[in-house]
Amino acid sequence: MSFPWKPALAALVVLVCIVGGVFFFMQSRPIAVTVNGQHIELGDGKNIEAIIQAGYATPKTGDFVAVDGEVLEAGKGEAFTAYVNSKKVDDPQTKLSAGDIVLVSDGANTMEPSQDTVETVPYEVVQEGNGPLHVIEGEGIDGSKTTKVGDISGKTFVEDIAPQNPVCRQYYPDTGGEKVIALTFDDGPWRDTTEQVLDILKENDVKATFFTVGNRIDDNGKALVKRAYDEGHQICTHTFDHASGDGKGVDLGLMSAEQQIEEVTKGYDAIREAIGADPSTVIRTPGGNFGAEVQKNLAPHISAEIGWNIDSSDWRLPGAEAIAEQLKGAWPGAVILCHDGGGDRSQTVEAIRDAIPYLKEQGYRFVTVDEMLAYPAKAEG
Template sequence: MSGKGVPWAVGILALFVLGFWLAEAGWQIRLVPNRSVPREWTEYKVRQEPVELSSAYELEGGPERTGRGFPQREILDLASEFPGLVFNQGDPKEKKVALTFDDGPDAVTTVQILDILKEHNVKATFFVIGKRAEVDEAVLKRMADEGHVIGNHTWNHPNLMKLDEARIAEEILKVEELVEKVVGYRPKLFRSPYGSLSRENVKQVANLGCYIIAWNVDSLDWKGLSGEQVRTNILENIRNGAIVLQHSAGGPGEDLSGTVAALPVIITTLKKEGYQFVTVPELLNIPYKKD
């Protein structure tokens, strides 16, 4: 090979390696048709505060997050097999959307999300982890005080398919006791960690008097996506009766700044398009408190 050919070969190889790395990282550029980016997109500043995460934030199952790995097809099958018990969407004839946030509360990301929701007068549904809520009871109380609905996301965030019935009951009932102590009611809405559920699990949760809430729009924010990527994942897939999955807290090293950055834009854009933001029980017309 001539001396002139070496730089070209090196350049081609570098481009190939870069392309492979981007593909592995899951970087995709997708355009949202007919949706301009509101001014808030460039103006909203995400606080980057260091957080010392105690052992209370170390969840079972390691780095997995809700929405990861459990096929959407399985969720649809369960919703079809157990109507009135397992829900993944509202009425497709009504232009309503329910924002949901898993894995909180914490004193940083959850607080930023609550600030944005308050600023835009939007109510959401938070599926909380008991182990975290015990640490941040003040944030849990703020959720309820500001009109948001609290749902149950277990105490330790385990995969229910790996637990026996007694342990599942313990994971759910322990959260109920804490939420009742802090906000005055026992949650009737339940979301399984990772979205993972067997048919037997559905029956076990139902025996505890809970509705199972899945989703049909996934932000994939647990991957540490940018605000633009989170925004695109939601807005490209939004529809009437959507239940949107996002996260309001993460594990050590998990970056949810994209969730916070995208939220004002998502709210502003969907309001302009005529969508009404409601809580999950409002969307599904079901109670959220146990008798």
């Protein structure tokens, strides 16, 4: 009796043998890897264990230690520390591939189990320098104090991780003698007044920075803010409602952290809706009150807070001539405080109508706050 399937079966057996042989050959074929900077070839056992057994790395086993680092049992820690292509691996059987870069070093110590108590160490904002420009630098990250009590040794160990403190760098700009000044307006937009201010700025081809109050950006206010933005002026927030309520209309420091943040973020939202773009994260706080707690609470939300070194005193309504005289006394790098809102600002309008052409005749150029921030800090002393 003949079995026609026998030749096919035989062929299949041969194919399996060939495939198996190829697979065995590929598995046993040496691969080139780099171990601790040395180029080597691994044959059988292409893994961390093979590297150690072949003597290409001779890691020392770590110890079993107490919470304070004292050795309780030598050689009872981790057998090795290994990285494959910068990724940490713990299994000695980790399979390696040709071209892998392997680092093998001594094993880490193993610490006894412990009872841990963790306390948060809050970060603080560090104050540096003086001046009208207040720039927040760095991210605030809380530190910690961990108290460990060893289950075996009974020892106590305290581990401190210092907080990462951001810096509020306060400074005067060093313009190198360049006659630039930053003209700023608070408390707008304000019907009629803001429009008149914008007309005067346009007539004189100068730029200014407006610190707006968010709840005043109503339908008419949106148009005024959009016009100011389109004409190249910098639009910033002076908070949403000028710290009303708990802030008594003048001091964010009297408000909770949540209220402070809301004042700023809602102010941003009002500007964003008016101009159709993300607002500047440069702000001015009501009353210029920018104490340490306010700095800490607002630091993640702002890039800078802007004070002033020339107060036009227009809020006192001393008369247009007196306001103009204050402005005419400007110097290179000065930040001037004026108001386009918050009440009758007709004196301010008349004052800038007089002072701006005068200052231009003296060679001054008007810049936005962002442009002033681009100048380096003046050396103290």
